[in-house]
Amino acid sequence: MRQSHLFTKTRKEAPADEMSKNAELLIKAGFIHKEMAGVYSFLPLGLRVLQKIEAIIRDEMNKIGGIEMRTSAIQTKEVWEKTDRWSDDVVDNWFKTTLKSGGEIGLSFTNEEAYSTILKQYIHSYKDLPIYPYDFKTIFRNETRAKSGMLRGREFYWKALYSFSKDIAEHDVFYEKAKQAYKAIFQKVGIGHITYVTFASGGTFSQFSHEFQTITAAGEDTIYIDESKGIAVNKEVYTDEVLAELGLVKEHLIEQRAVETGNIFSLGTKFSEPFDLAYADETGVRHLVIMGSYGIGLGRLMGTVAETLSDDKGIVWPESIAPFRTHLLVLGDSAAVKSEADRVYAELTEKGVEVLFDDRVGMSAGEKFADADLIGIPYRLVVSERSIEAGGIELKKRIEEKGMVVPLSELVDMLTARN
Amino acid sequence: MRQSHLFTKTRKEAPADEMSKNAELLIKAGFIHKEMAGVYSFLPLGLRVLQKIEAIIRDEMNKIGGIEMRTSAIQTKEVWEKTDRWSDDVVDNWFKTTLKSGGEIGLSFTNEEAYSTILKQYIHSYKDLPIYPYDFKTIFRNETRAKSGMLRGREFYWKALYSFSKDIAEHDVFYEKAKQAYKAIFQKVGIGHITYVTFASGGTFSQFSHEFQTITAAGEDTIYIDESKGIAVNKEVYTDEVLAELGLVKEHLIEQRAVETGNIFSLGTKFSEPFDLAYADETGVRHLVIMGSYGIGLGRLMGTVAETLSDDKGIVWPESIAPFRTHLLVLGDSAAVKSEADRVYAELTEKGVEVLFDDRVGMSAGEKFADADLIGIPYRLVVSERSIEAGGIELKKRIEEKGMVVPLSELVDMLTARN
Numbered sequence: 001m002r003q004s005h006l007f008t009k010t011r012k013e014a015p016a017d018e019m020s021k022n023a024e025l026l027i028k029a030g031f032i033h034k035e036m037a038g039v040y041s042f043l044p045l046g047l048r049v050l051q052k053i054e055a056i057i058r059d060e061m062n063k064i065g066g067i068e069m070r071t072s073a074i075q076t077k078e079v080w081e082k083t084d085r086w087s088d089d090v091v092d093n094w095f096k097t098t099l100k101s102g103g104e105i106g107l108s109f110t111n112e113e114a115y116s117t118i119l120k121q122y123i124h125s126y127k128d129l130p131i132y133p134y135d136f137k138t139i140f141r142n143e144t145r146a147k148s149g150m151l152r153g154r155e156f157y158w159k160a161l162y163s164f165s166k167d168i169a170e171h172d173v174f175y176e177k178a179k180q181a182y183k184a185i186f187q188k189v190g191i192g193h194i195t196y197v198t199f200a201s202g203g204t205f206s207q208f209s210h211e212f213q214t215i216t217a218a219g220e221d222t223i224y225i226d227e228s229k230g231i232a233v234n235k236e237v238y239t240d241e242v243l244a245e246l247g248l249v250k251e252h253l254i255e256q257r258a259v260e261t262g263n264i265f266s267l268g269t270k271f272s273e274p275f276d277l278a279y280a281d282e283t284g285v286r287h288l289v290i291m292g293s294y295g296i297g298l299g300r301l302m303g304t305v306a307e308t309l310s311d312d313k314g315i316v317w318p319e320s321i322a323p324f325r326t327h328l329l330v331l332g333d334s335a336a337v338k339s340e341a342d343r344v345y346a347e348l349t350e351k352g353v354e355v356l357f358d359d360r361v362g363m364s365a366g367e368k369f370a371d372a373d374l375i376g377i378p379y380r381l382v383v384s385e386r387s388i389e390a391g392g393i394e395l396k397k398r399i400e401e402k403g404m405v406v407p408l409s410e411l412v413d414m415l416t417a418r419n
Numbered sequence: 420m421r422q423s424h425l426f427t428k429t430r431k432e433a434p435a436d437e438m439s440k441n442a443e444l445l446i447k448a449g450f451i452h453k454e455m456a457g458v459y460s461f462l463p464l465g466l467r468v469l470q471k472i473e474a475i476i477r478d479e480m481n482k483i484g485g486i487e488m489r490t491s492a493i494q495t496k497e498v499w500e501k502t503d504r505w506s507d508d509v510v511d512n513w514f515k516t517t518l519k520s521g522g523e524i525g526l527s528f529t530n531e532e533a534y535s536t537i538l539k540q541y542i543h544s545y546k547d548l549p550i551y552p553y554d555f556k557t558i559f560r561n562e563t564r565a566k567s568g569m570l571r572g573r574e575f576y577w578k579a580l581y582s583f584s585k586d587i588a589e590h591d592v593f594y595e596k597a598k599q600a601y602k603a604i605f606q607k608v609g610i611g612h613i614t615y616v617t618f619a620s621g622g623t624f625s626q627f628s629h630e631f632q633t634i635t636a637a638g639e640d641t642i643y644i645d646e647s648k649g650i651a652v653n654k655e656v657y658t659d660e661v662l663a664e665l666g667l668v669k670e671h672l673i674e675q676r677a678v679e680t681g682n683i684f685s686l687g688t689k690f691s692e693p694f695d696l697a698y699a700d701e702t703g704v705r706h707l708v709i710m711g712s713y714g715i716g717l718g719r720l721m722g723t724v725a726e727t728l729s730d731d732k733g734i735v736w737p738e739s740i741a742p743f744r745t746h747l748l749v750l751g752d753s754a755a756v757k758s759e760a761d762r763v764y765a766e767l768t769e770k771g772v773e774v775l776f777d778d779r780v781g782m783s784a785g786e787k788f789a790d791a792d793l794i795g796i797p798y799r800l801v802v803s804e805r806s807i808e809a810g811g812i813e814l815k816k817r818i819e820e821k822g823m824v825v826p827l828s829e830l831v832d833m834l835t836a837r838n
Binding site for chain 2: 036096
């Protein structure tokens with residue numbers, strides 16, 4: 001894409017009320033627009049990142065047998081009363097409103113009730129199980145404290161998968177698969193090295209749930225990490241008994257602030273019971289379905305990457321989710337340089353390499369370099385009189401200080417080999 | 420996909436309160452779930468159709484220079500007060516609610532104000548124009564009368580593009596391009612032959628807007644069609660003066676009921692004025708931006724296809740948006756037949772042909788045929804003892820009465836040649 005066609009521009013300042021580093025960076029670089037605290041619109045660059053994260057998650061969910069659907073945002077009172085979660089005394093972050101034709105509705109803050117209601121129509125026999133439907137969806141939560149940018153949204157885009165299994169053994173097998181899929185997701189989006197499977201409070205049906213906690217000072221949680229085992233414990237269950245049970249030694253643990261970027265949870269029959277979500281086994285005996293939930297917030301993930309993988313110049317996107325793979329800058333307004341840059345742009349695009357082409361005129365090299373660093377695309381390519389004299393294009397990685405000049409054919413080989 | 424893994428099943432009946440043919444068909448065939456009147460969830464088959472429609476629209480929008488972004492559903496009062504559209508006396512279908520931290524918010528019922536606010540930050544000079552950003556997004560409208568299934572939603576998924584042009588001449592060129600892109604969309608989703616560019620009421624800045632009206636008895640509009648010219652006039656502007664102006668003769672027009680499946684609208688400076696959305700030209704003189712809006716509801720489009728392209732057995736999906744291209748049925752439970760069907764499934768899948776594989780056991784041929792007709796996938800493939808004896812797979816189009824037996828290699832050639 002030609003940057004002259006991209007309507008966003010980098011900004012010197014984020015809105016004065018923006019307190020969080022992630023949103024400040026993403027706003028300044030033109031990825032998001034702040035509608036209000038906890039509510040952001042995705043500008044073209046931001047949407048590209050979001051869509052890449054979505055594709056990675058979808059792929060991992062499909063690999064473990066997930067099947068995609070999309071539930072409505074508007075929810076009916078009757079459905080949520082079955083689990084006693086309609087009341088504002090029980091759930092403190094509902095957004096509710098009223099129909100003109102009469103009656104209250106709520107906006108999805110989670111999906112267990114919607115899924116249970118839908119699946120109830122289709123689950124009758126053991127032959128119908130197990131199933132693993134999931135949703136990408138906008139979720140609404142009436143948060144009083146939405147000061148962490150993309151890390152805590154009043155409106156946010158998430159993926160939630162629910163597992164419906166015949167028994168605990170079948171559930172446990174899938175739960176472990178999902179844990180591995182989540183690990184793969186965090187690796188792929190570039191924060192696997194700072195994300196820990198964290199033991200957190202469970203519920204009636206399981207002692208623990210598992211959170212995926214990513215280390216950042218901007219996080220709202222405190223966790224205790226055992227580096228050698230690669231796991232952590234959330235402060236909420238950080239007791240001597242739990243440590244003993246998990247075989248962890250207090251002295252080996254490191255306390256860190258972290259943000260919960262994902263979680264998986266064994267629900268047992270908590271939801272299947274109120275909805276009478278049951279199946280008949282081979283002998284005709286009815287059993288309640290065993291459920292699990294597997295959530296991940298895509299905007300929060302994007303915010304966490306911006307928060308943790310950035311330096312004083314801007315964001316440093318991992319290749320997997322960068323809005324573009326390469327950022328081509330043309331320096332100087334001479335016809336020869338422009339025409340060479342056009343040629344490079346055409347060639348790379350034709351070879352399937354994603355290019356954001358900074359073809360804007362009347363801007364200094366310094367301005368273009370600063371914008372490129374702020375936006376944070378992994379490979380910076382510069383075409384200038386100097387690079388042409390040196391026989392090619394200057395290639396510099398965002399994470400490195402120095403670049404090198406390579407001929408176009410070599411550049412193409414290098415970038416297509418890694419695809 | 421193996422149908423044994425698809426959790427939805429066909430149903431004999433839609434919910435008793437469902438009055439519309441499109442929703443009844445889509446519910447019975449397992450494409451959607453009714454949450455309440457005007458609110459539907461997309462089940463896996465329905466989401467596949469929706470995603471295909473989305474891909475077709477995205478492609479057409481990108482071809483005319485569109486650039487995708489995604490605005491938030493939650494909207495602030497301050498923004499909408501600028502155009503006097505916050506008041507419930509002006510806009511009668513807002514869903515509004517309140518923040519726990521205080522203050523009212525609204526849920527997007529359209530996008531002009533959100534776009535104007537965002538673009539205001541980036542449009543300063545003539546160099547910044549024209550731009551054509553667009554959104555796929557869930558929209559909320561507090562409809563009192565939501566009895567037409569997917570044709571009128573309280574919550575629905577739409578695409579809206581807004582054009583920002585320097586002057587009317589530039590606007591007009593794009594407006595015409597958008598009209599052509601819309602025509603291409605309706606052709607591609609399979610209802611081009613019953614969809615008419617329809618002159619409808621304009622506004623302060625243009626005498627007419629253009630609706631895309633698809634003929635169906637379920638529609639809420641009345642239009643007058645000139646078949647020879649391929650255009651129509653909405654009842655709301657059906658006067659002798661308008662007909663004369665458009666060169667139409669009353670006696671040649673046919674009255675039809677129709678549903679508005681898309682619309683394009685010249686907005687002039689209606690929104691750029693209240694937001695002071697202006698640019699400086701080459702000489703530094705400021706001008707207001709000329710805007711246009713281009714909307715299309717994806718759920719409504721899906722509903723319209725189900726409503727209009729169906730017969731007494733079920734839905735008849737066009738190939739372009741069918742959930743799968745082929746529906747492979749295995750009949751009988753003999754090991755030889757099953758193994759042949761598995762081979763056909765593997766071979767087609769491997770060759771990139773989309774297959775829904777009805778591998779369910781213990782069902783009669785009649786039940787499988789009825790399900791296949793209801794779901795409405797374009798090509799039905801049957802593997803049975805009879806088809807094997809006849810040397811291959813029985814291929815029958817959904818729209819044809821009789822099938823023919825073809826060998827697997829020929830089937831593969833036929834289906835991949837059309838890809």
